[in-house]
Every structure is written in structure tokens, then in C-alpha cells.
Amino acid sequence: MTTFGYAQSHDYDRRATRLLTGLYRRIAIDVDTRTTDSATVVDLGTGPGKLLSHLAGRRPDLHLHGIDRSPHMIDIARRTSAEQQIELAVADVTELPYREASIDFVVSSLSMHEWPDLPAAATELRRVLRPGGAAGLYDFRFARTRRIQRALGAVFGSVDTETVRLPRHPVALITCYRVTA
Numbered sequence: 001m002t003t004f005g006y007a008q009s010h011d012y013d014r015r016a017t018r019l020l021t022g023l024y025r026r027i028a029i030d031v032d033t034r035t036t037d038s039a040t041v042v043d044l045g046t047g048p049g050k051l052l053s054h055l056a057g058r059r060p061d062l063h064l065h066g067i068d069r070s071p072h073m074i075d076i077a078r079r080t081s082a083e084q085q086i087e088l089a090v091a092d093v094t095e096l097p098y099r100e101a102s103i104d105f106v107v108s109s110l111s112m113h114e115w116p117d118l119p120a121a122a123t124e125l126r127r128v129l130r131p132g133g134a135a136g137l138y139d140f141r142f143a144r145t146r147r148i149q150r151a152l153g154a155v156f157g158s159v160d161t162e163t164v165r166l167p168r169h170p171v172a173l174i175t176c177y178r179v180t181a
């Protein structure tokens, strides 16, 4: 299990800016097309908050939230989004600081492979999604695929998966898991 301390968080922030902008842009387009006006969206394991920042630029009407268990990542995310309306909190995916059925869309990128208790995370995700709400969870294609599908399937019934190829990447490295409450 990786813990993002101070140095690791800052190092990740630098690398993410350089390498992952295409992914954040791709996911922001996805969230844009799947959310209605003024929807409430949460990014789980938001890290340095780059995805949320892209989303805020693209869809200023959304109510954006992000959580991460690393306080260093949340510090960076607060700086990244200083000029934007984004609610950030230090929290674990198994204990989200949101009311039942209060969230329209949940997104996550490159975080699930680190979640130690996938069944508990899936149950918590289901708790906060409103009926009809949905999630698009992006992670490395070959990381814990079966365990992720099993955990989400046990709570949501069915899980759709989509292989995601990024511009200028010859190999598709990302899978998106989609569930609906």
C-alpha cells in the first residue's frame, strides 16, 4: 500500500502535470457528457486535484468535491484549485464525508489499485450515490481487475468496463469501470 508523504506527493504532482494531462482531459470530457446542470461530483483519491481543476474549467456549474487520505495531496490540491470552487477533504474511500444519496456522479483516476478494502469502498460508494447516480472509475488496465469487478459487482449488480486509449499512447493502459446506483 503506497502512502503519499510530503516528498512523494510533490514528486507525483510534478510527474502528473507532465504525463497525465491527456488522461485528465479525457476523463473531464466523460464527466461533462454524463452529468446534468449543477450536478454534485466527487473525485475519490483526487491526489493533487488536477482532474477536478480541469473539470472546474470545463463545467463551472458543477458542485465539485474531492477526497484523499493523504493530507499532503490535499494541501497540493488546495493550492492547485485556489481560484476555483472545489470542496476538498482528507478522508478514506471507506468513510466518505457525504450524506446518503447526496452525490450525482463519482469519478476516480489511478487510485483504486491502492484501496486496501475494495468491498468496503464499493459499499460506501453505493451509500453516497443518489438513486440513478453513476460512477466512472479509471485505473490501470492490469491492476486488480478481477477483484475490482467482483467488489463493484457484489454491490451494484452489473459493472461495465471500457478500455481507454489515450492520444499518442500506442498501448491502451487504462480501464474505466462504470456502475449505476
Ligand SMILES: C[S@@+](CC[C@H](N)C(=O)[O-])C[C@H]1O[C@@H](n2cnc3c(N)ncnc32)[C@H](O)[C@@H]1O
Pocket (backbone or CB within 6 Å): 003, 004, 016, 020, 044, 045, 046, 047, 048, 049, 050, 051, 067, 068, 069, 070, 073, 091, 092, 093, 094, 108, 109, 110, 111, 114, 115, 116
Ligand atoms: C496515483 S495517485 C492518483 C491521484 C489522482 N487521482 C490522479 O489521477 O492524478 C493515488 C491517490 O489515491 C489516494 N488513495 C489511495 N488509497 C486511498 C484511500 N483508501 N482513500 C482515499 N484516498 C486514497 C492516494 O493518497 C493518492 O493520492
